[in-house]
Amino acid sequence: MSGQALQVKVWRGKQTGAYTLYEVPRQESQTVLDVVTYIQRHLDPSLSYRYACRVGMCGSCAMTVNGVARWTCRTHVAKVVQGNGLEIAPLANLPVIKDLATDMREFFDKWARAKGQFAGTATRHDEFAQVPPASRERAAANAGIECIGCGVCYASCDVVAWRPNFLGPAALNRAWTLANDVRDQAQRERLKAVAGDAGCHACHTQGSCSERCPKQIEPTAGIAGLKRLAARAAVRGQLD
Amino acid sequence: MDTPVPDTGNPVTQAKLWYWQRISAMLLALCVTAHLAGMIYAVRGGLTAAEILGRTRGSITFGIFYAVFVLACTVHVPIGLARICEEWLGLSSGKAAWVARLAALLILAMGLRAVYGVVA
Numbered sequence: 296m297s298g299q300a301l302q303v304k305v306w307r308g309k310q311t312g313a314y315t316l317y318e319v320p321r322q323e324s325q326t327v328l329d330v331v332t333y334i335q336r337h338l339d340p341s342l343s344y345r346y347a348c349r350v351g352m353c354g355s356c357a358m359t360v361n362g363v364a365r366w367t368c369r370t371h372v373a374k375v376v377q378g379n380g381l382e383i384a385p386l387a388n389l390p391v392i393k394d395l396a397t398d399m400r401e402f403f404d405k406w407a408r409a410k411g412q413f414a415g416t417a418t419r420h421d422e423f424a425q426v427p428p429a430s431r432e433r434a435a436a437n438a439g440i441e442c443i444g445c446g447v448c449y450a451s452c453d454v455v456a457w458r459p460n461f462l463g464p465a466a467l468n469r470a471w472t473l474a475n476d477v478r479d480q481a482q483r484e485r486l487k488a489v490a491g492d493a494g495c496h497a498c499h500t501q502g503s504c505s506e507r508c509p510k511q512i513e514p515t516a517g518i519a520g521l522k523r524l525a526a527r528a529a530v531r532g533q534l535d
Numbered sequence: 536m537d538t539p540v541p542d543t544g545n546p547v548t549q550a551k552l553w554y555w556q557r558i559s560a561m562l563l564a565l566c567v568t569a570h571l572a573g574m575i576y577a578v579r580g581g582l583t584a585a586e587i588l589g590r591t592r593g594s595i596t597f598g599i600f601y602a603v604f605v606l607a608c609t610v611h612v613p614i615g616l617a618r619i620c621e622e623w624l625g626l627s628s629g630k631a632a633w634v635a636r637l638a639a640l641l642i643l644a645m646g647l648r649a650v651y652g653v654v655a
Contacts, residue, residue: 457622490546492621492628496553522553529550 327367344395354445359384364450386450411469414481436475448504464504464514471517490525559611605646
């Protein structure tokens with residue numbers, strides 16, 4: 296057990312509010328989620344925050360730690376502490392419900408607007424689709440398929456901050472995985488939905504999403520792919 | 536419930552703007568490299584206006600190269616400016632498009648005038 300206590304600034308309030316300072320005992324192998332939980336259980340029960348699995352599978356505990364969006368259950372204090380200070384805030388680019396909990400509805404609404412749902416036409420009476428796992432399209436889809444919708448990429452994206460209607464990296468990544476799904480039948484509608492200045496074309500490939508994704512997904516690669524698909528479709532008159 | 540979906544910009548237009556931006560960027564990469572190389576070569580041992588004009592006056596090569604350069608800028612710059620207007624100044628896409636058209640006109644007119652000025 297390390298000697299000095301942590302000085303932890305935590306956002307309290309909604310869109311407007313202030314940071315409150317808490318003193319938290321430092322432990323070995325302590326995560327930022329441990330710190331937030333300690334505050335809520337021992338220091339201030341009125342602190343609101345989200346978590347579920349606490350083992351890096353669900354993505355519920357994503358918050359802004361020292362300015363960077365992270366999964367707090369997978370962030371060791373030792374890795375991010377500055378001196379003995381921590382600053383914990385809710386995810387950026389989303390309305391704040393209270394303290395560290397954000398309203399994620401817009402994030403998921405954009406997912407739907409990007410046509411991020413599989414649209415198949417085969418029935419139980421048809422043969423199984425034969426999709427070679429090593430095919431170029433399936434490999435591209437698999438590279439992005441593990442997204443669990445945690446919102447870290449969305450919170451890290453400058454374009455989301457500058458253009459409120461930008462669909463965002465997660466929604467576009469999901470659209471990309473479906474664009475590469477040979478069984479999907481809604482390709483034309485999906486491409487129309489994701490092309491446009493609120494879609495893939497607004498991305499400047501700054502790369503914060505790819506850098507911060509806890510599942511090592513690269514939304515920038517998928518968005519670049521969507522740009523190529525859209526350009527090809529536009530030239531062939533298939534985008535309207 | 537979902538708020539009204541704002542205009543995302545016609546997909547075909549956006550796709551075309553994107554690839555014209557890319558194509559003009561490729562052209563500009565070549566033009567800028569050639570321009571820099573030419574300048575470094577020409578500036579050896581000092582430079583005077585008379586020396587510059589001595590090279591450019593009557594040169595079809597200069598005329599064509601720099602006219603192409605101006606055209607590439609006319610395509611590339613306004614698209615980028617429109618994006619900046621939307622993202623940093625919060626202009627609507629309609630207003631940003633007008634800024635872009637104005638910029639395109641200015642670059643084309645001033646650029647070609649400059650090329651004419653040194654070549655004619």
